[in-house]
Amino acid sequence: MDLVFLESLKVDEVPFTTSEVIADRAEVEHRAVRQLIRKYEDDLNEFGKTTFEMSKITKGRGRKSKIYHLNEEQATLLITYLDNTEPVRQFKKELVKQFFAMKQEQLSRQMLRGVGKPLRKNLTDAIKEAGFSHHFYKHFTNLCYKSAIGFNASQVRKVRDIKRGKNILDYLTKKEQEAIYKREQQIATLIELGLDYEQIKSVLNDGGIIYQTTLKMPQISY
Known part of the structure; x- marks a missing residue:
């Protein structure tokens, strides 16, 4: 119990x-x-x-x-x-x-968030330096979440009732954070290698999801 x-x-x-x-x-x-x-x-x-x-x-x-x-x-x-x-x-x-x-779980998550902040900056810098337009920040973020934990950022925000302006990463478990940070590093590397968005998406899809989290998505009535 x-x-x-x-x-x-x-x-x-x-x-x-x-x-x-x-x-x-x-x-x-x-x-x-x-x-x-x-x-x-x-x-x-x-x-x-x-x-x-x-x-x-x-x-x-x-x-x-x-x-x-x-x-x-x-x-x-x-x-x-x-x-x-x-x-x-x-x-x-x-x-x-x-x-x-x-x-201990909370402390591990807090420490991991401290490590992950510069990693997030690296991905943001990589997107910017590669010359992607502004709307690609959202595309890469959703790609990162979807390929790391099986759900995009919007879905995680909705199910966990994360208000606008709040950082989604503050509401992830330790394993979810680890998967996100690993994927962010991979995406940043692929961007630096000169791959475009579709090529990166294809590479990540071939690799499968790092850690499949469980979220109870709301049912849609028709």
Whole structure:
């Protein structure tokens, strides 16, 4: 069971768990966990402002309730206020492992983004120096994404709800970033060798996709 989440795939999102997860895995009532959060809210707020979402009502029944989002420090502190039962001890260990794994993934992505920025500049410079017109920047970007992870940049932006003006690369997983950066280097090299867009597209299509990511594209009704 996933215990730790991100609001989005943005590279600097803060991992969190929820009061609902804590209640389920610690085997206590969700109502009791919410009461505990309210009781010690001042303590928790020392590690960031507590936030919440409202639960959904299924089949028109019941009442909405608050589901709190807690960062690592808040969750760790809250658990210390619970009785140290066997389910609580097991949950503590797994929660620590998942927070650590999520932070390591985020850190790897941040470091990779730092490496990738000059690579992106190299591709941009290569396109410019080869004399391609301005609209080819978009063509090469979509070619890069499509041949690297199986979807073009517009599709990734739509499915992951990335707003205009936000950098798509900030919302890619580590493996997706690695595939994009590898393809950018290859395209820059092919441009420097004097190949035109169609020739580069043909070469990349023959090579196949580097890392086929999974995106659930919205269905189109006719």
